[in-house]
Amino acid sequence: MYALFTQVIALMRVIMRSRSEQAYLELFSFIKxxxxxxxxxxxxxDFERATINALRRTFPSSDIVGxxxxxxxxxxxxxxxxxxxxxxxxxxLIHTFIRCICGAPLLPATLIEEGVEEIWTEVVASGWxxxxxxxxxxxxxxxxxRIQELSVFSHPERTNNCSESDNRCLANFIPQNHPNVWTLIAGMVQLEHISWSDKLTLQRGKDVQFVGRWKTVANDKRKVRLSELLNHDQxxxxxxxxxxxxxxxxxLNHGMKLDTKNDSDSDSD
Incomplete structure (x- = not known):
């Protein structure tokens, strides 16, 4: 995926029959x-071990972030x-304690264990x-x-949701699950046409669709403010x-199959 201003463009799509480490290694070696x-x-x-192992072998100097x-x-x-x-x-209270675990990647890698253990102390004190x-x-x-690949503290992107969103967009142009190769190619052609139109629109200095939800902006401001307080030991x-x-x-709510009720990065970054 390639970021152009606030938009993300897919540079390559790969159809794979295997998700083994060897399969990923062959793919990344071909890209090289x-x-x-x-x-x-x-x-x-994401945190698929086969993907991460193959990436580390192919791009040993790159920072792999979950x-x-x-x-x-x-x-x-x-x-x-x-x-x-x-x-x-x-x-x-239980939901809050579990939610705090889900926030661990927002901490610097060196503070993740300390932060979670601080929450654990609260859990014990509460009787749970x-x-x-x-x-x-x-x-x-x-x-x-895995705290080094877990922490997103200093990174401008916290998720790989851009690629997930791109996959969903492609699925919108494909009328069936497990399509044949011709249907798949037709969907890719349609998505490519839209991407090219978006590129031309951006080159003219105009916005494409939306830049980001207000929740995403609010979350970014909150994290910046809290990071500054943390850095100054406040x-x-x-x-x-x-x-x-x-x-x-x-x-968290998605994983627990609960209704989403508050801010999250569910479709940001």
């Missing part, structure tokens, strides 16, 4: 053959597995330690070893999670 000087500073992707939205969804789904979804829906211990253990086991990492994790509430 097409663009031998390609050395991306930062690569956004997706805030996908992380929140993962935590929400794990909460469902641990039978916490209904409890979180009925109990605002036994109930939430499995979820916090899941975070410590699965995510603490709030603790745990307090930062309480205040900043609203940004990812939509992802």
């Amino acid at each position: 053959q097409l663009a031998p000087n390609l050395q991306p500073v930062r690569i956004h992707c 997706c805030l939205w996908h992380f929140g969804v993962c935590v929400g789904r794990n909460a469902v597995k641990k039978q916490l979804s209904q409890l979180a829906s009925d109990n605002d 330690g036994e109930t939430l211990e499995p979820l916090f253990s899941y975070f410590r086991r699965e995510w603490l070893p 709030i603790t990492p745990g307090r930062f999670l309480h205040e900043a994790s609203w940004v990812n509430q939509g992802a």
